[in-house]
Amino acid sequence: KAGVTQTPRYLIKTRGQQVTLSCSPISGHRSVSWYQQTPGQGLQFLFEYFSETQRNKGNFPGRFSGRQFSNSRSEMNVSTLELGDSALYLCASSFGQNQPQHFGDGTRLSIL
């Protein structure tokens, strides 16, 4: 069974640009969550989608947005990139709420 797939693995952008990250969940999983991981703040919840609806959102500015498609694949978008957005962005999928979450290997985003 294929795991969670995130693309691309690495991205380098400059301040002010925007970026879109992609996540393909494990087959059959309808919940997709996004996390930001940094050395200073650790793993922080961005948002979660279930059946194309955002169910919960973490404490991040509106520059961070996402969506989920009918096949459960999800995308995350960050606009007007700032230096502080440099991080590992992780996607996790699960069958539903409060169930085991399985993570992809992340997208490493570097802002110059």
Added chain:
Amino acid sequence: QQQVKQSPQSLIVQKGGISIINCAYENTAFDYFPWYQQFPGKGPALLIAIRPDVSEKKEGRFTISFNKSAKQFSLHIMDSQPGDSATYFCAASMRGSGNQFYFGTGTSLTVIP
């Protein structure tokens, strides 16, 4: 504020020894407590998880001990091996939170041969 507090930040254990990592929480609505293992360049991998209706769960060399009254849970790695050297995260979630998991700050474990 940190919803899940994890200690120690780093841990060095001899091969064959027991590694113990502790986590504490305040929110009594939490009802699912997983542990994750993360190697450099990889995403966190689910190791073992527990719900508060049991006090202990064991899977191979990994055991979670859960103390509901103290609001604490811990990961024990028996017979620690150099291949266990990684960063370990505890986490917690609750029903109705839209699958938001709250993570501890991580413990870097080094197992010395």
